[in-house]
Amino acid sequence: xxxxxxxxxxxxxxxxxxxxxxxxxxxxxxxxxxxxxxxxxxxxxxxxxxxxxxxxxxxxxxxxxxxxxxxxxxxxxxxxxxxxxxxxxxxxxxxxxxxxxxxxxxxxxxxxxxxxxxxxxxxxxxxxxxxxxxxxxxxxxxxxxxxxxxxxxxxxxxxxxxxxxxxxxxxxxxxxxxxxxxxxxxxxxxxxxxxxxxxxxxxxxxxxxxxxxxxxxxxxxxxxxxxxxxxxxxxxxxxxxxxxxxxxxxxxxxxxxxxxxxxxxxxxxxxxxxxxxxxxxxxxxxxxxxxxxxxxxxxxxxxxxxxxxxxxxxxxxxxxxxxxxxxxxxxxxxxxxxxxxxxxxxxxxxxxxxxxxxxxxxxxxxx
Amino acid sequence: xxxxxxxxxxxxxxxxxxxxxxxxxxxxxxxxxxxxxxxxxxxxxxxxxxxxxxxxxxxxxxxxxxxxxxxxxxxxxxxxxxxxxxxxxxxxxxxxxxxxxxxxxxxxxxxxxxxxxxxxxxxxxxxxxxxxxxxxxxxxxxxxxxxxxxxxxxxxxxxxxxxxxxxxxxxxxxxxxxxxxxxxxxxxxxxxxxxxxxxxxxxxxxxxxxxxxxxxxxxxxxxxxxxxxxxxxxxxxxxxxxxxxxxxxxxxxxxxxxxxxxxxxxxxxxxxxxxxxxxxxxxxxxxxxxxxxxxxxxxxxxxxxxxxxxxxxxxxxxxxxxxxxxxxxxxxxxxxxxxxxxxxxxxxxxxxxxxxxxxxxxxxxxx
Numbered sequence: 135x136x137x138x139x140x141x142x143x144x145x146x147x148x149x150x151x152x153x154x155x156x157x158x159x160x161x162x163x164x165x166x167x168x169x170x171x172x173x174x175x176x177x178x179x180x181x182x183x184x185x186x187x188x189x190x191x192x193x194x195x196x197x198x199x200x201x202x203x204x205x206x207x208x209x210x211x212x213x214x215x216x217x218x219x220x221x222x223x224x225x226x227x228x229x230x231x232x233x234x235x236x237x238x239x240x241x242x243x244x245x246x247x248x249x250x251x252x253x254x255x256x257x258x259x260x261x262x263x264x265x266x267x268x269x270x271x272x273x274x275x276x277x278x279x280x281x282x283x284x285x286x287x288x289x290x291x292x293x294x295x296x297x298x299x300x301x302x303x304x305x306x307x308x309x310x311x312x313x314x315x316x317x318x319x320x321x322x323x324x325x326x327x328x329x330x331x332x333x334x335x336x337x338x339x340x341x342x343x344x345x346x347x348x349x350x351x352x353x354x355x356x357x358x359x360x361x362x363x364x365x366x367x368x369x370x371x372x373x374x375x376x377x378x379x380x381x382x383x384x385x386x387x388x389x390x391x392x393x394x395x396x397x398x399x400x401x402x403x404x405x406x407x408x409x410x411x412x413x414x415x416x417x418x419x420x421x422x423x424x425x426x427x428x429x430x431x432x433x434x435x436x437x438x439x440x441x442x443x444x445x446x447x448x449x450x451x452x453x454x455x456x457x458x459x460x461x462x463x464x465x466x467x468x469x470x471x472x473x474x475x476x477x478x479x480x481x482x483x484x485x486x487x488x489x490x491x492x493x494x495x496x497x498x499x500x501x
Numbered sequence: 502x503x504x505x506x507x508x509x510x511x512x513x514x515x516x517x518x519x520x521x522x523x524x525x526x527x528x529x530x531x532x533x534x535x536x537x538x539x540x541x542x543x544x545x546x547x548x549x550x551x552x553x554x555x556x557x558x559x560x561x562x563x564x565x566x567x568x569x570x571x572x573x574x575x576x577x578x579x580x581x582x583x584x585x586x587x588x589x590x591x592x593x594x595x596x597x598x599x600x601x602x603x604x605x606x607x608x609x610x611x612x613x614x615x616x617x618x619x620x621x622x623x624x625x626x627x628x629x630x631x632x633x634x635x636x637x638x639x640x641x642x643x644x645x646x647x648x649x650x651x652x653x654x655x656x657x658x659x660x661x662x663x664x665x666x667x668x669x670x671x672x673x674x675x676x677x678x679x680x681x682x683x684x685x686x687x688x689x690x691x692x693x694x695x696x697x698x699x700x701x702x703x704x705x706x707x708x709x710x711x712x713x714x715x716x717x718x719x720x721x722x723x724x725x726x727x728x729x730x731x732x733x734x735x736x737x738x739x740x741x742x743x744x745x746x747x748x749x750x751x752x753x754x755x756x757x758x759x760x761x762x763x764x765x766x767x768x769x770x771x772x773x774x775x776x777x778x779x780x781x782x783x784x785x786x787x788x789x790x791x792x793x794x795x796x797x798x799x800x801x802x803x804x805x806x807x808x809x810x811x812x813x814x815x816x817x818x819x820x821x822x823x824x825x826x827x828x829x830x831x832x833x834x835x836x837x838x839x840x841x842x843x844x845x846x847x848x849x850x851x852x853x854x855x856x857x858x859x860x861x862x863x864x865x866x867x868x
Contacts, residue, residue, distance in 0.1 A: 252834055262834050310701050322800070326693040333802025334677050337834045344796035345830055347714040357830060429711035429793070430800055433689070435700025463712055463724060467619055467629050467704045 135176070150176055158182060158201075158243075158497075178202060183239045184493050185230045185282065187247040188291065188484030189222060191215050191265055191318045196230040197485035198237055203301055203493060205482055207233040215250065218268035219277075227281050244496040245278045245286040246488030248294035250319070252337040258288050261336060264354060265319070285499070287492045291315070291484060292339055293330050295477075296323030298487030299440050303479040310437040312430070313477075314341065316423065317443035318367045324434075342366065344426045361426050365419035367398050367445060373415050374401045383411035402448040413451060420452045424459025431464040431472065442477035502543070517543055525549060525568075525610075525864075545569060550606045551860050552597045552649065554614040555658065555851030556589060558582050558632055558685045563597040564852035565604055570668055570860060572849055574600040582617065585635035586644075594648050611863040612645045612653040613855030615661035617686070619704040625655050628703060631721060632686070652866070654859045658682070658851060659706055660697050662844075663690030665854030666807050670846040677804040679797070680844070681708065683790065684810035685734045691801075709733065711793045728793050732786035734765050734812060740782050741768045750778035769815040780818060787819045791826025798831040798839065809844035 136143045153159040161174040182201030187194070195210040209232075213225055226247070234242065251263025258275025260266060279286035296313035299305040305313070305325075313323040322339035324331040332338055342362030343355050353363035363369060374396040378386035385407060389400040404412035427439065439460075446452065457474050464472075477483060503510045520526040528541040549568030554561070562577040576599075580592055593614070601609065618630025625642025627633060646653035663680035666672040672680070672692075680690040689706035691698040699705055709729030710722050720730035730736060741763040745753035752774060756767040771779035794806065806827075813819065824841050831839075844850060 310698075326698050327696055329694055331677075331693050333835070334804040334839070335802055335834050335837070337832060338800065338802040340799050340802070340832055340835070343799045343832050345714070345792065347712070355832065425712065426796070429796060432707050432710045433705065433797055433800070435702055435705040435707070437701040465704060465707055465710050465722065467702050468700070468707070470702070472701070 154179075183234070183237070183242045184489040184496075185234070185242045185245040186294075186485035186487070186489030186492075187226050187230060187245065187278075188294065188488060189213075189215060189226065189247065189249045190291065190484075191250055194222065194226045194229060195481065195485050196226060196233060197482065197489065198230070198233045198239060198242070199486065199489045201243075201493070203486055203489050205486065206237055208482060208485065209233060210481060215266050215269075219272040219274060223274065223277055227278070230282075242282055242284055244284050244489075244492035245282050246294065246490070246492035247274065247278060247286070247288045248291040248484045248488045249274065249288060250291045250321075252335065252340075253288055253290050253293075253332075254336050255287075255289060255332055258286070260288075285492060285495055287488075287495055289330070289488075289491055290321070290323070290332070290336065290339070292321040292323035293332065294323075294487030294491055295442055295483045296325055296330065296440075296487065297490045298479055298483035298485070299442070299477055300325070300487075301490050302486050303440065303477055303483060304475050305438055305440055308438045310435070312339075312434065312436045312439045314423075314427065314439060314441050315443035316366070316441065316445040320362045320366055320423070320443075322430075326434075341426055341430065344429070346422050346425055349422070361422060365422050365445075370398050370401055370415060370419065370445070371396055374404075374412070377411045377415065383409055385409040386411060398445055398448060405449040405451065413449070416449050416451050417455050419445075420455025421459055423452075424456040425463065427456065428460050428463035431460055431468050435465075435468045436472065439472065439474045440477050441475070442479075442483060446476050521546075550601070550604070550609045551856040551863075552601070552609045552612040553661075553852035553854070553856030553859075554593045554597060554612065554645075555661065555855060556580075556582060556593065556614065556616045557658065557851075558617055561589065561593045561596060562848065562852050563593060563600055564849065564856065565597070565600045565606060565609070566853065566856045568610075568860070570853055570856050572853065573604055575849060575852065576600060577848060582633050582636075586639040586641060590641065590644055594645070597649075609649055609651055611651050611856075611859035612649045613661065613857070613859035614641065614645060614653070614655045615658040615851045615855045616641065616655060617658045617688075619702065619707075620655055620657050620660075620699075621703050622654075622656060622699055625653070627655075652859060652862055654855075654862055656697070656855075656858055657688070657690070657699070657703065657706070659688040659690035660699065661690075661854030661858055662809060662850045663692055663697065663807075663854065664857045665846055665850035665852070666809070666844055667692070667854075668857050669853050670807065670844055670850060671842050672805055672807055675805045677802070679706075679801065679803045679806045681790075681794065681806060681808050682810035683733070683808065683812040687729045687733055687790070687810075689797075693801075708793055708797065711796070713789050713792055716789070728789060732789050732812075737765050737768055737782060737786065737812070738763055741771075741779070744778045744782065750776055752776040753778060765812055765815060772816040772818065780816070783816050783818050784822050786812075787822025788826055790819075791823040792830065794823065795827050795830035798827055798835050802832075802835045803839065806839065806841045807844050808842070809846075809850060813843050 160179045162177045178201035194213045197208040275288045309328045311325040320342035343360045345359045349359045349364045351363035353360035377383045378390045527546045529544045545568035561580045564575040642655045676695045678692040687709035710727045712726045716726045716731045718730035720727035744750045745757045
């Protein structure tokens with residue numbers, strides 16, 4: 135270690151002693167001596183635990199990880215974020231405490247949380263979150279720090295998912311990465327020059343409200359023609375209902391009749407069964423996402439695009455269409471070595487990323 | 502200094518001695534003693550000189566600056582970049598040498614150059630530059646380093662213009678900045694988290710090839726509907742000629758008759774004289790630039806947008822239209838405190854930015 139960092143052995147010993155005092159590292163086992171004092175292998179303390187929480191529009195997930203962000207326990211519950219901050223955060227806290235108890239953990243070293251809205255990162259609050267009534271300005275970060283008696287950080291859901299993808303997924307060491315979530319809405323986590331890029335107001339990556347070419351659909355934001363007014367979980371539901379009722383898809387009509395509703399899940403099932411109207415809905419959606427991403431690729435020249443969120447499970451047609459439009463419409467120089475992949479970490483991406491975010495704070499401030 | 506940096510007085514003295522040896526700093530004048538050894542004011546050496554070169558599609562500019570990047574001499578010549586690297590670089594070198602001689606400078610400490618094409622920054626070469634035949638792969642950076650016997654750096658023109666704007670223009674300390682150049686083509690320099698963002702292949706910011714909604718215009722890149730196929734110096738010339746020949750603008754016809762050609766300069770003159778067809782061309786162009794920038798703002802959430810390049814001089818209508826579309830079409834959260842301004846550094850932005858880029862390298866590697 136002294137050689138590697140080019141500092142004195144006594145300085146290393148003092149620093150290791152300090153970190154052992156903080157319970158961040160420990161001596162694992164003595165190794166064969168090369169003369170002098172017997173050296174020891176130093177590792178992250180086996181008892182380091184982080185909590186990662188991912189709040190979605192309709193769910194809360196929590197995980198407890200070790201110091202290397204391996205997930206030791208994970209659970210996900212249905213929960214409507216529109217209930218407001220107090221009931222949702224209490225549920226998230228209870229769920230996390232249950233997992234900590236199961237593992238016999240007294241005290242996590244940090245709690246990270248991802249939320250589906252714009253975050254003022256430095257203040258730890260949400261700012262004008264469109265789908266989270268009552269959450270704007272609520273001190274989410276400080277609430278969690280107080281509940282768990284440890285540092286807490288909060289970030290936008292797609293930002294923590296981008297970190298989760300880097301840590302446990304396909305993104306690896308990518309320095310310039312887009313993580314595009316296609317679910318209830320459409321958003322994008324941005325890693326630029328190796329760091330999360332949040333923008334001036336914490337709303338960077340809000341691709342869902344980029345105007346698209348061939349749409350006049352009304353969007354919840356008040357504009358017309360936004361991407362997510364044409365394609366998102368909500369838009370797909372709306373268009374599938376219209377297709378079922380217009381008689382253009384007997385299969386969607388049958389599914390509507392059986393389930394009483396049509397969501398992206400039913401559209402995916404119908405598309406995979408070859409229903410032409412459903413395949414068209416998915417393909418049109420992919421084309422529109424591709425149109426916006428083609429512009430984003432020309433502007434941002436990313437190293438890698440990872441697609442995640444519920445709608446990526448719809449059908450292979452979606453990914454094929456998105457890829458086709460990007461490769462046809464972006465600058466060739468920007469796409470010649472650009473992989474466009476589907477996330478491999480799935481539901482745990484958010485909680486791993488949230489744990490990673492707080493682990494970085496904890497390790498940094500322990501210096 | 503010792504107090505400010507929290508290191509010992511002797512370490513400061515040794516470091517200052519070393520930098521004096523490198524001719525980067527000097528003792529300016531002794532100040533009144535507070536007891537002990539008489540302290541001295543240390544400043545950047547008065548003899549530090551940098552060369553900044555800006556190569557455009559149709560011009561070469563050069564400047565010599567002092568260590569604080571004040572321009573001491575500046576000159577701009579007409580020059581067609583399509584002549585290829587050797588004649589253009591020779592002209593740029595001669596021009597720079599002339600300025601250095603005028604100022605009695607023996608040796609600059611660094612040379613920076615901005616070029617209108619995608620740059621592989623780490624290798625100091627251009628990569629597939631569309632408007633610079635013969636330049637791809639040519640060792641521009643190493644050529645200049647050898648010619649001047651000092652470190653050289655090369656970057657994309659809009660990147661150095663963004664730096665120039667930060668140093669001498671309206672951008673000041675902006676950490677998340679877009680510098681949009683609207684000229685022969687349309688490109689954008691990106692500053693993210695305080696650093697230039699170049700993207701994976703050095704082509705980040707290539708806004709000119711983002712597809713727009715209402716256009717089928719053929720673009721030099723092989724696609725249709727790209728922004729700069731609808732609005733740029735070249736597109737404006739084409740559309741003004743069509744307006745003159747169709748009889749829809751007697752004033753443009755008169756200007757064509759007088760000058761034998763119609764460029765953006767004539768369209769601007771006609772628009773300012775109230776010619777309806779010219780005002781419409783400028784307004785339509787502004788709307789299209791605004792459409793693309795509206796999407797970029799939702800994606801990137803910048804702190805400031807600075808518009809530069811020849812076409813920003815066309816007419817106040819252009820800026821008004823761009824602003825109107827962005828403020829109407831972007832996320833309100835992303836625009837609530839977003840200034841959209843016209844560059845104030847003008848023709849010297851590129852050379853100041855190029856000098857700044859190399860000064861950062863020189864000061865960094867002198868540590």
